Amino acid sequence: MSDSKTMKTTERIVQQGGPGRGPMSGMVGQKADNFGASARRLVGLLRPARGRAFAVLLLGIGSVASVVVGPWLLGKATDAVFTGFVGKQVGEQLPPGATKTDAIAAAESRGDSQLADFLRGLDLVPGQGVDFDKVAHLLLITLLIYVGGQVLGWLQGWFVNDVVQATVRKMRSDVEDKVHRLPLSYFDKQPRGELLSRVTNDIDNVAQNLQQTMSQLLTSLLMVVGVLGMMFWVSPLLALIALISVPIAMFTTGRIMKRSQSQFINQWRQTGKLNGQVEEAISGHALVSVFGRRESVEAGFDEANEELYQSSFRAQFISGLVMPLMMLVGNLNYVIIAVVGGLRVTSGTMSIGDVQAFIQYSRMFSQPITQIASMANLLQSGVASAERVFELLDAEEETDASVVDTVDAARAAAAAREETRGEVAFEGVSFSYDPDEPLIEDLSLVAHPGEMVAIVGPTGAGKTTLVNLIMRFYELNAGRITLDGTDITDVSRAELRSRIGMVLQDTWLFEGTIRDNIAYGRPDATEEEVRVAARATYVDRFVHSLPDGYDTRVDDEGSNLSAGERQLITIARAFLAQPALLILDEATSSVDTRTELLLQHAMAALRTDRTSFVIAHRLSTIRDADLILVMENGRIVEQGSHAELLERDGAFARLHAAQFAAAVS
């Protein structure tokens, strides 16, 4: 049983319907129920790769350090150029051989104390131009550090990628493993779309988020620290001034993000609503026309379309404000640094290169902050997805669920081909899906080897449940079922199921060739065995008319095969498996009459010499049954042969009359 938590729908705005994955589909505005725990567990998944994760950290520090030191070195080079430039200018006004002190003195004597201060701050030799040896030296180091830093950054990205992919790969295979360990009741309870979305969309979302957060969040955090450090190193005063902009930037972005997030949620809601309308109008196209609803449908669409326009405009506009505002903050910073820096250069307390470096730092500073702010949303959605995946992974497993390994399966198959007589007995069996709604109660019956047992009754009577219990798809609440005298819970599920062949109403085929699909139950079957099975079940006939014969691929929608043909393949599949015991859920009426005949012949071929349980929808097909069970509300209300039951003039006779007599009127 799954715990109640899995059933709880977390607050989510998922684009309703709309197949395909648009850039806007789903995933935004979701919140994790338990962010902390789930986030910790998500990080825990990285543990196997902790060596590489640590390397990522070191590489990140290295690359950020070099990226951060670069501008400072570049500033030094600019200083060298600037000093040379000023030195040359000053030198032109002084006699050759004059020193820096001479130049300062000359400036002071002219009463230009500002210039004197300015010159005092420079390491210049009047008359001498730019010291290109020094510049070359500095630039070479800068170049090396820059290039080295980018290489480190690249390696970091490389490792992050490897770590994330390995982690996600593990997560996928864990989920797949889990699918085989879960009891069927879990699948019955979950809406199928919900479950599929968990194993597909949510894992993809986790993958994307891990990648982005691991590479960007780390780099951004390091960057903020590194840049801040360098700013204080270069000029504590300017750093303090620049820092004032941080809370402003954080505050404004935060406010806008909050506003825009609610607008985006609104936009997604409207998108979902509109897509729902579109889907409905197109799926019900014929009805919309014939019931004269075209106009009202279009009016409804126009209204939703207009609402979507309004809300998406608001969302886009508000989020579009972030960039200009951040730029404004950045530019304000820029202006302040330029002015204050300029003033300090003229007063000789700061070099021009430092101002240049500072301008670059202030630009480098705002970007990671914006990034961290936007990462918060991403992180929320990633953790919410991870949480849903974890819920699946934590769901209670089947009792003694051992996932069958290949050896196990082979042994089971071998055992199955040994003599199994095929005697099935139900002894006081009770079962229900829901404790409050008893379904099968105290049911007993015996099917002797080689007998055909037919089960009839209205929908919901428990016919399918009954045969599912033989397969041990569900566990009994009371009583026991035996196969050849052995309790079915005393053998492994694999072994039990290997003895039973099943043809389900729902004609599930997997994407592969027709041959692969027939050989599904016995992958080691020879080509000849496949052909024999196909001939016996009339598959061979239509396969020959297909362009690629047995190599024809069955596609997802099965559009190249009719429903009847698909059903025939599932019969061939069971035939090839040569089970000792057969369970047939008969095809319903959507198959055309000719194929229907073939199906019945094929099923008859399959039943020969085997104990079989047949859920019959058409009473005409079960005249030869050795035992007919009439079920109503989970109970067997009548049992006996065709003739006996007709004679009894009870439930079976009524069913029979309804089917064979002309309309009741």
Add this chain to the structure above:
Amino acid sequence: MLPRMLRTYLSPYKGWLSAIVLLQFTATAAMLYLPSLNADIIDKGVARGDTDYVVKIGGVMLAVSLVQAACSMASAWFGGQAAMAFGRDLRKAVFGRVGSFSAREVSTFGAPSLITRATNDVQQVQMLAMMVCLMGVMIPIMMIGGVIMAMREDLGLSWLVLVVVPVLFVCIGLVVSRMVPAFQTVQARIDDVNRILREQITGIRVVRAFVREPQETARFARSNDDLTEVSIRAGRWMALMFPLVMGVTNVAMVGVIWFGGHRVDSGEMEVGALTAFLSYLMQILMSVMMGTFMLMMIPRASVSAARIAEVLDTDSSVVPSDRPVTSVDVAGHLDIEGVGLTYPGAEAPVLRDVSFSARPGQTIALIGSTGAGKTTLVNLVPRLLDATEGVVRVDGVDVRELDPELLWSKIGLVPQRAFLFSGTVATNLRYGREDATDDELWAALEIAQAADFVRDMPVGLDTPVAQGGTTVSGGQRQRLAIARALVRRPEIYLFDDAFSALDVATDARLRAALAPVTRDATVVIVGQRIATIRDADLILVLEDGEVVGRGTHDELMADDPTYQEIAASQGITTEEVVA
């Protein structure tokens, strides 16, 4: 496709677009002016020790920044308006077009495909429109403006721009050209992995029944490994992208200082100009980068645009008459006269020379194997399709001449696949007649054998129904669809295989209850079960689009081999009838 679509659907918003261009131009110009002002601060203020000048230009820079921000915000407003209005109009056009389609176009495209085109594809193109409105205008201005400004600062150094920009283009191009196909493969492999998981979950019973868990796990593991392998490859290219671009930028910066230093030393350039040049170079490279990312979006949007254009360029095969007949004298008359239908390009016709007439009180049944043309024939009556030969007359008038609203008002259709709309049980039942009273709804439910389960629902008629009707069982959905047609009280009932999903007993009860209601109406039933149709006044046996047998049940049982075969497969033999 894409440029045409953008042109067509953005043209009503020319005013807004011009405003965007103007605003973006001003904003970009302001942005480009800032480094130049900064250069002035250095050269004319700092280098000459003129503090007043520094403060004054600082003020100007502040004003310019404010102008820049204001213009950017305003253009975000206009851009949002234009792009979202574009999306709205395009969506409306697609939806309107699909609404006009006949059943043929809907089935050619397939409903899921049409839904995707009207929703996701439109969204893709709208995203691109948004990008074009905002960045598409800014990037060229920034790039060209940046080059001009850089050249203005120092012509002698501008060769650096000419070297660095192409180098960056080539680097990005190289990475992108490998990264994009890799990511396409990733998407394909993700689809594979998801497909296998989906198969395993939907086929869980078969997997377990055949003890195929080991093979399934192995199959999944292979697919998972394939995905991981290609994801790692794609991710590594991705990891290279940013460092490569930054590396080129950094080298360029070092180059500017080195070559610029020489020009400063020789007096050809001022130090402030050097700093400004550096800023311009950065801005140019930034715009190159943004431009590349925008270009990367184009292929995807182009695919979507082509898919949308396909819908918009398809004309409905059913066109309403110019001078429709708006009133008729009789009711419930249906005449099919020598009707044939061949799809363009198809070799064999779907229907060939089918004729029959029905009058109020009569029931006509159609039986035959799948693909025999039964549904097609039914669809001709409400003109969901048009016949290519012969005439379909309702109340004596060719349906092609009738006013569609009038035609539809006469018909109650129960389609093969029962479809319910989201809402409540009541809104669904009133779908064809909004003024029906609750009593009328209950009466219809009683006849459709649906009253019991609706009564058992928590809030009866007001019970919510999910889209497509997925919250009720298949049989219940079918019965509600029948009730919905009954509420309409039409003159002609079309039951397209509406009874097959019901169990035999319910089917029988339903038909018995239906008889008095349809006494004055014309009924066409498509059926699979002999029991369903055996009381019809006329049964047509269809095979490959042709009528191969016609008559009452007894007549057909006596002399029609196809009908006998169908009957035999359902356990009904001639002897039984005789007996």
